[in-house]
Amino acid sequence: MAVTDARILDLGLLHHYTSRTSQSFPIPPQSIWVFMDYIPRVALSHPHLLHQVLALAAVHAAYLRPGDRTKYLSHGSQHQGHAIAGMRRLLLVGADVATEEGSLALFLAAGLFLASSFASRHLYNADPGAAHTAMDEMLEIFTVVRGLRAIQDASIRQIPDNVVHSLVSDRAPAEVSSGGTLDLVRDKLDELAVFISTCRHLDQAEAHTVGEGIAALIQSTGDMPGSKVKTSHELRAVFMWPRALAQEFIALLEQRHPAALTVFLYYCIVLQATEDTCWFLDGWSARLTRAIGKWLGDAPWADVSRWPLETLRLKGSRH
Template sequence: MDFHAVWNTEERQQAAHHSRLLHSRRGVLAIAQGDRPRGCGYHSASSPGGGGIGGGGGGGGSYASPSSQSDPFPCFSRFLTDLNKTETASGWISDLELMHHYTSVSYRTFSHSSEAQKALQYDVPREALSYPFLLHQLLAFSAYHLAYLQPDCRHAYLMQAAQHQNDAINGMRGALLGAISPTNCHALFASSIFLTLSAFATYPSYEKYNPTFSPVDGMLDIFTLSDGMSAILRSSDDDIRKGPLREIFVRGCAGGDGDDDGDATATPADVEPSLQPLFDRLPRLSARLGEVLGRTTTTTTMTTTTMTTTTTAGNCGREGRKYTITSAIIALSESIAKVSTINIMSAPAEFRAVFMWPILLSTDYMDMLRLRQPAALVVLAHYCVIIHLAEPFCWFLTGWTRALVSVISEHLTGTPWEELVLWPMEIVGLGAYEPQLERMVHAMPITL
């Protein structure tokens, strides 16, 4: 498909969208007024409010998507936005602004490898000309980045991001309903990468301003998306590694040929130095959580205002809980080991560990996390250390660590579980051992 065909298709979609807006008075006003904020680039309109843009849990609008019973790809649902309630439509000039920003700035924001950056700047957009769903997701990612860089203009950019992400997801659904082939798997995998990056990007670009946002639910949505896309595309792994985007996704051992996954068993001396303290701590954490879980049949948690007792989802037996939590910790350790022993120049080890752990998680662990089971929250707090280490070179991760650890700490305050998150709090800069321990001496004991 050539460039003109892609953009002619886009113009027809925009015309249809404008026609829908003309059925409402607010749509007519939005189109007539043009509502472009000063200094915010070329936007055909902007949203006057702050609600519901982007993915993630808590507070976001929901797109009219198939029900969970009929939707073959439910991992996408939380990242669709209902644009029938908005007052904006993206124009081709603003789309060109987004593409310009991607090819001049955004492509450089998650890889320091010159080979990978070249592929991201030239090869990915070239592939996107044949697959509009990838083109839409690139534009959505660029719009999220601009919303992050220009917070005063974020509503206009977020509206564009939502519109393009909706189109990307709908296009991906259509492609996935057909056959995943050696031809289209590259665009699908690239789209899944940028969709996941965009899911993370909703927090620093928008959700940090949203008081109703739940960081834990938002992270669960990202985990579900990552796991779903990984399962869908796993059969195309060999094609992806040898395809036109191989410079981005290539894997291999140091000195290897790029086709070997390497040995995922790392010794303490092999671990990436920045990840070493966490790697060393995980066996002790597993033993401690195993001891506590071995004494419980139900879990009682207390916040500052309420106390609730819940049973674990999934396999709710004592040994089942221990197995689920131990498996999650082992997966975290294996993630660190794998990114440490496999040499990939296209992305830092910390960045890769952020995305590796979610695809190794069990549904039982995610069910425990969804119910805010203390043991699951403790493990998540330790995963946040990896996000914290990756934040300095990944703008889309900015703020996630403090948001998550703050919520986890608040949830566990006044319970025996609190001591198990002191170290992550210290690492991310949310506490110090001495003040925390002093306060814990006077904390109300909760019967396990």
């Protein structure tokens, strides 16, 4: 693509971000200004954030315009690469991170990067025939979530008060909530924990690791009074559970261990509950369910996984 064409496309993406992408997040109305106005203004002084804004806008445009998907994903991946390189440089040298605005720019870039990671990996593999890759891709995203944890935990303390007051709202949009879904998920997870603790198909170490994974998911879907940025319980759990998992549980998922995959299906239910309002998560639960269902056909996991699988298939997906 010629330099002039690329710049024109960037201008179009910046307009797309301010007019469409910035208003596409499931956030309270009083917080939209942060995404529509504040982030673009901060990005003009912080190239890594500007590249991330353009990368996310490109992925969103690819999501909305399937006919131009290849063009937008290709151009967005270039901006994503620049954003990652910029964040890495800042972390290595510490420049600008100690300032309030610099720390905020890094926090915002990390958050937008998570959204674009979920969306781009799914859009690159939107073909239903690619379902077998879904688990590996989600585990890559888990690595991203866990890797960005230190950045976000450190930088959130420096967010300006006016931004905090806007993001920290007790009035998360009601349409994001899935009603009693999380209560039912927690009840079923309690039952699963009892089964895991007495399952003769697991050794002691496996049972302990899986039990910890269940406990982390129960905690992630519950109330967190100390959470600084308020959002829906479901959306928060999507990001919190990967952060809370022990590496041993991640290893079981990588090995496609049936007990860990069964727990993961409950995470898919939480994920599915966000898809109607979170475009960047749309389609993930269906791909993951298709993949995991093929690995849980043996006893006793076929019986144990029946409820989450039926729950997921009951709602279905557009993908």
